[in-house]
Amino acid sequence: MSRSVPLELIAAIHSHDKFLCVSHVNADGDAYGSVLGMIHLLRNIGLQATPVMPEPVSPDFAFLPGAEEVLLPEAVDVAEYDFIICLDMSSPDRMGALHQAAEQAQTPLLVIDHHVTNTHFGVVNWVEPDAAATCQMLTRLADELFAPIDLNAAMCLLTGIVTDTLCFRTSNTTPEVMEAATRLQRKGASLPWIVQKTLNRLPFRILRLWGNVLPGVQLRERVVWAAVTQEQLRAADCEDDDPRLNSVLAAVEEADMSAIFTEKRDETGRPIVECSFRAKPGFNVGDVAFRLGGGGHAPASGCTLPGSLAEVVDRVVALLIQERRRQAIVFEGEVST
Amino acid sequence: MSRSVPLELIAAIHSHDKFLCVSHVNADGDAYGSVLGMIHLLRNIGLQATPVMPEPVSPDFAFLPGAEEVLLPEAVDVAEYDFIICLDMSSPDRMGALHQAAEQAQTPLLVIDHHVTNTHFGVVNWVEPDAAATCQMLTRLADELFAPIDLNAAMCLLTGIVTDTLCFRTSNTTPEVMEAATRLQRKGASLPWIVQKTLNRLPFRILRLWGNVLPGVQLRERVVWAAVTQEQLRAADCEDDDPRLNSVLAAVEEADMSAIFTEKRDETGRPIVECSFRAKPGFNVGDVAFRLGGGGHAPASGCTLPGSLAEVVDRVVALLIQERRRQAIVFEGEVST
Structure with a gap:
C-alpha cells in the first residue's frame, strides 16, 4: 500500500x-x-x-x-x-x-x-x-x-x-x-x-446553528441532508458553516450518504451553493462531486454550484439518491447491516 | 507504566x-x-x-x-x-x-x-x-x-x-x-x-430530538443547559432521553458545567425531573448531585427531583451557577482557557 x-x-x-x-x-x-x-x-x-x-x-x-x-x-x-x-x-x-x-x-x-x-x-x-x-x-x-x-x-x-x-x-x-x-x-x-x-471543542454558536438547521434535516432512501441558509448562519452568529455538522449527519445510522448545502454568494453577488458530501464505507461520493465540478475522496467530497439553495438541493439530492441506489446494487454484498 | x-x-x-x-x-x-x-x-x-x-x-x-x-x-x-x-x-x-x-x-x-x-x-x-x-x-x-x-x-x-x-x-x-x-x-x-x-451510529430520531431541544439551549456564566419535555421526546419518536445529548453539551467551549433536565412522571403520576450533570476537568458536579439526593463523580453525576420542569430548572441552574463560581475561585489557576 x-x-x-x-x-x-x-x-x-x-x-x-x-x-x-x-x-x-x-x-x-x-x-x-x-x-x-x-x-x-x-x-x-x-x-x-x-x-x-x-x-x-x-x-x-x-x-x-x-x-x-x-x-x-x-x-x-x-x-x-x-x-x-x-x-x-x-x-x-x-x-x-x-x-x-x-x-x-x-x-x-x-x-x-x-x-x-x-x-x-x-x-x-x-x-x-x-x-x-x-x-x-x-x-x-x-x-x-x-x-x-x-x-x-x-x-x-x-x-x-x-x-x-x-x-x-x-x-x-x-x-x-x-x-x-x-x-x-x-x-x-x-x-x-x-x-x-x-475535535473536542464545540463553540456555543455551533450548537445554536444546529438548533436552527436540524429541525429541517431530511432522510430519504438512505440519503440524509440539511440545507443551511444565510439567515440561519446569521441568527447563530456563524460566519460560515461548520464541518462538525457534516460529521453529525454522516453518523446517521439509517443513511449511506449525507450532504450539507450552504447558501452563499459569489464575488459578483450571484447565488451559489456549497455542497459537502460524506459516504459510509462501501459507498463513494467522490465521483458525484467530480461530475459536479468539485473534488475529494470516496468518503468525503464537495463542490460549489450556481443557483438558489432550493434548486441545488433538489437537483443534487436526486443525483445522490440515484447514485446511492446504483452503488447499493454494485456493492450489494457489503450493504447489509 | x-x-x-x-x-x-x-x-x-x-x-x-x-x-x-x-x-x-x-x-x-x-x-x-x-x-x-x-x-x-x-x-x-x-x-x-x-x-x-x-x-x-x-x-x-x-x-x-x-x-x-x-x-x-x-x-x-x-x-x-x-x-x-x-x-x-x-x-x-x-x-x-x-x-x-x-x-x-x-x-x-x-x-x-x-x-x-x-x-x-x-x-x-x-x-x-x-x-x-x-x-x-x-x-x-x-x-x-x-x-x-x-x-x-x-x-x-x-x-x-x-x-x-x-x-x-x-x-x-x-x-x-x-x-x-x-x-x-x-x-x-x-x-x-x-x-x-x-461510535458512528446516530439514530435519525436522535437527530430529530436534537432539532427539537437545541433551539432552547441556554448558556449563562459558563453553565450550559437544556430542558427536554415529554412532548419533544414524543415528537422525535424517542422513548427516553439520550446520553449523546449530554456529551454534546459537555463539549461546549464556553462552559465549565453542563446539565440536561428531562421531564418525567413517577409511578403515582406526579411530575419529576431527571437531572444529568457534566463538568470539565478542574470542576466538580458530584457534590451538587449528592446535595440534591443523587450521586456520581466529579465529571458526571445526576439526580431526580420532584416538581415541574420549569421549577426544577430554575432552582438547579441557580445552584450550578453558584457552585461553578465558588469552584472557579478555588481552582482559579486552572480556569484559564
Missing part, C-alpha cells in the same frame, strides 16, 4: 537550500499541520524553510508550533526561493494569490498530496490517495530525508492525522496511520491535548 | 481447564469485548471457556464474534467451573445473579480490571487503573499466556479499546493503547468497521 517517496523529490530537497511551503485556502488541520510540519523537518536538516498561507492563520490552529511565523502571499518574494513545496493541495489555484506570483517568477513546484483528484501540477508530484493525511506521508518523508522528527514537527504532523481522520474514525485509518500516529506520540506529541485543541 | 501480569493469574489459568467469563450489568463495549475476547484467547490455548452476562446481550454488540454463545446466569451451573474470570468489574455485586451462585458454589474468582475503584474481591486480582480498557490489558495477557490472538479475539479486544477511549479521544490514550490497537488491526480487526458498528 505504501508506495515509495519519488527519488526526484529527495534529490530536489537535498540539493537546494531555500523552500517556501504552502497549502490551500480554507485551510484545515492537515493543511496547517503539513506546512508547519514540513518547515520543522527541513530546518532539522539545516535547510531554510518559510511557511506561507493564502489566508491569515485561523485562531483554531494558532496553537501549532510555527503558526506565528506564517506569512501572507504579499509578504513573500517568491523569486528568492529554490522551490515552492505545495502540501495537501490538489490544484495550483488552491494556493490563492501565490499562484500568479509563482508563475511569474517561474519558481518550480514540488507537490506532496493525498487527494485522488490531484492534477499533478508540479515538477515533481508525490500523490498517495491511499494516505489518510498529507501529514501521514510526511512521517515517511522524514525518514527518507534523514530528518529528525522533533517535538514541534511531531505536534504538527499528529494534528493533521487527527483532524483528517476525525481521530482515527474514517475508513482510511489503516494500521500504517495508527503506526505513524503512535510514532509521533513517542516523539512527545500529546494525542489527548491535540484532540482537546481540535 | 505497564505493570506485569501477576504470575498467580498465569499459573491459575495454565493449571486448570474450565473457565466462566463474566462482566458487569449495563454492559458496555469493554465489558462485552473483554468477556468474549477472553473466551477466544482461552480456547486458542485449548481451554474450555463459557461467556455469561447478567443481562441479555444488547443488540448493539450482537456483532461481536461469540455474542450468540453468551448465557444468562440461570443457564449456568457455576459448580462445574474451576474459576470465574471477572472482567472489567469493580465489585462482585456488578455480576448480578451470578454473584450469589458463585458464593454458594465457592467457585474462586480471578479479577482482571482497570477501574481504580476495584475492591480486589478475587483470589487473584490484576487491576491496572492506568490501562484505558480491560481489553488493552488482555492483549498483554495473551502474550503471557502464549495465546494466539486470532481474528475473533482481535475484533472483541479492539471493540473494547475503541469504545472505552471514544476512539482514542480520552486523556488516557497513551502510545501503549495505540500500539495495542494497531496490533489488533494487524491481526485482521477492521478499525473503521468497529467504529461504524459502535
Whole structure:
C-alpha cells in the first residue's frame, strides 16, 4: 500500500537550500499541520524553510508550533526561493494569490498530496490517495530525508492525522496511520491535548446553528441532508458553516450518504451553493462531486454550484439518491447491516 | 507504566481447564469485548471457556464474534467451573445473579480490571487503573499466556479499546493503547468497521430530538443547559432521553458545567425531573448531585427531583451557577482557557 517517496523529490530537497511551503485556502488541520510540519523537518536538516498561507492563520490552529511565523502571499518574494513545496493541495489555484506570483517568477513546484483528484501540477508530484493525511506521508518523508522528527514537527504532523481522520474514525485509518500516529506520540506529541485543541471543542454558536438547521434535516432512501441558509448562519452568529455538522449527519445510522448545502454568494453577488458530501464505507461520493465540478475522496467530497439553495438541493439530492441506489446494487454484498 | 501480569493469574489459568467469563450489568463495549475476547484467547490455548452476562446481550454488540454463545446466569451451573474470570468489574455485586451462585458454589474468582475503584474481591486480582480498557490489558495477557490472538479475539479486544477511549479521544490514550490497537488491526480487526458498528451510529430520531431541544439551549456564566419535555421526546419518536445529548453539551467551549433536565412522571403520576450533570476537568458536579439526593463523580453525576420542569430548572441552574463560581475561585489557576 505504501508506495515509495519519488527519488526526484529527495534529490530536489537535498540539493537546494531555500523552500517556501504552502497549502490551500480554507485551510484545515492537515493543511496547517503539513506546512508547519514540513518547515520543522527541513530546518532539522539545516535547510531554510518559510511557511506561507493564502489566508491569515485561523485562531483554531494558532496553537501549532510555527503558526506565528506564517506569512501572507504579499509578504513573500517568491523569486528568492529554490522551490515552492505545495502540501495537501490538489490544484495550483488552491494556493490563492501565490499562484500568479509563482508563475511569474517561474519558481518550480514540488507537490506532496493525498487527494485522488490531484492534477499533478508540479515538477515533481508525490500523490498517495491511499494516505489518510498529507501529514501521514510526511512521517515517511522524514525518514527518507534523514530528518529528525522533533517535538514541534511531531505536534504538527499528529494534528493533521487527527483532524483528517476525525481521530482515527474514517475508513482510511489503516494500521500504517495508527503506526505513524503512535510514532509521533513517542516523539512527545500529546494525542489527548491535540484532540482537546481540535475535535473536542464545540463553540456555543455551533450548537445554536444546529438548533436552527436540524429541525429541517431530511432522510430519504438512505440519503440524509440539511440545507443551511444565510439567515440561519446569521441568527447563530456563524460566519460560515461548520464541518462538525457534516460529521453529525454522516453518523446517521439509517443513511449511506449525507450532504450539507450552504447558501452563499459569489464575488459578483450571484447565488451559489456549497455542497459537502460524506459516504459510509462501501459507498463513494467522490465521483458525484467530480461530475459536479468539485473534488475529494470516496468518503468525503464537495463542490460549489450556481443557483438558489432550493434548486441545488433538489437537483443534487436526486443525483445522490440515484447514485446511492446504483452503488447499493454494485456493492450489494457489503450493504447489509 | 505497564505493570506485569501477576504470575498467580498465569499459573491459575495454565493449571486448570474450565473457565466462566463474566462482566458487569449495563454492559458496555469493554465489558462485552473483554468477556468474549477472553473466551477466544482461552480456547486458542485449548481451554474450555463459557461467556455469561447478567443481562441479555444488547443488540448493539450482537456483532461481536461469540455474542450468540453468551448465557444468562440461570443457564449456568457455576459448580462445574474451576474459576470465574471477572472482567472489567469493580465489585462482585456488578455480576448480578451470578454473584450469589458463585458464593454458594465457592467457585474462586480471578479479577482482571482497570477501574481504580476495584475492591480486589478475587483470589487473584490484576487491576491496572492506568490501562484505558480491560481489553488493552488482555492483549498483554495473551502474550503471557502464549495465546494466539486470532481474528475473533482481535475484533472483541479492539471493540473494547475503541469504545472505552471514544476512539482514542480520552486523556488516557497513551502510545501503549495505540500500539495495542494497531496490533489488533494487524491481526485482521477492521478499525473503521468497529467504529461504524459502535461510535458512528446516530439514530435519525436522535437527530430529530436534537432539532427539537437545541433551539432552547441556554448558556449563562459558563453553565450550559437544556430542558427536554415529554412532548419533544414524543415528537422525535424517542422513548427516553439520550446520553449523546449530554456529551454534546459537555463539549461546549464556553462552559465549565453542563446539565440536561428531562421531564418525567413517577409511578403515582406526579411530575419529576431527571437531572444529568457534566463538568470539565478542574470542576466538580458530584457534590451538587449528592446535595440534591443523587450521586456520581466529579465529571458526571445526576439526580431526580420532584416538581415541574420549569421549577426544577430554575432552582438547579441557580445552584450550578453558584457552585461553578465558588469552584472557579478555588481552582482559579486552572480556569484559564
